[in-house]
Amino acid sequence: MINLYLDDLRDCPEGFIVARTFAEAVKVFRENPINLLSLDHDLGEDENGNELPNGYDFVKFFCENGLRANKIYLHTDNPVGRKNMYETLLAAQRRGFIDADIEIFHYSITPNKYSGY
Numbered sequence: 001m002i003n004l005y006l007d008d009l010r011d012c013p014e015g016f017i018v019a020r021t022f023a024e025a026v027k028v029f030r031e032n033p034i035n036l037l038s039l040d041h042d043l044g045e046d047e048n049g050n051e052l053p054n055g056y057d058f059v060k061f062f063c064e065n066g067l068r069a070n071k072i073y074l075h076t077d078n079p080v081g082r083k084n085m086y087e088t089l090l091a092a093q094r095r096g097f098i099d100a101d102i103e104i105f106h107y108s109i110t111p112n113k114y115s116g117y
Contacts, residue, residue, distance in 0.1 A: 003036040004028055005110075006055060007075070008044040013110035022053035022061075029067055037069035038109060041081025059085045063092035068099055075108035082106065 005016040006025045012018035016036070019025035021043060028034075041055040055076060061067075072089060074082050086106050092098045 001033045001035040001070075002028075003038070004032075004034050004069070005038045005075075006043070006058060007038075007040040008042070008052075009114055010040065010075075011113040011115050013038075013113075016110075022058050025058055026061065029062075034067075034069040036071050036073065036109065038073045038075050039085060041074075041076035041078040041085065054081065056081055056084050056088070059088050063088060063097045066098060069102060071103040071105065071109075073105045073107065073109040075110065075112055077112070 003016040004019060004025065005012050006019045008020050016038065017028065019028050039055040039058065043052050043054045045051055074085055076082050076085070086104065089098070089104045093100050093102065093104070
């Protein structure tokens with residue numbers, strides 16, 4: 001099992017594999033079982049300034065497809081995005097869209113670092 005860190009800018013913490021985009025995260029999920037999942041909300045813009053699919057979009061995909069991670073952490077600094085992701089995950093558990101034993105945390109498991117690579 002691997003640990004996945006979805007973030008477009010921050011440094012990838014030790015012990016994690018990074019996905020910089022929604023599409024990369026989907027690919028990793030299709031190819032690997034996931035132990036820890038750590039999510040950012042804002043994942044950047046395209047060349048025209050349009051918001052790219054974000055962490056909340058990934059949460060919706062995760063829930064709609066009944067994906068699995070043993071633990072989910074939200075490391076975003078976006079308070080509205082964090083609340084939306086957290087509440088959506090909990091609601092999906094209550095409704096049986098995702099496994100009831102997935103542990104969901106409203107905070108980060110690692111310090112957020114950005115070295116500006």
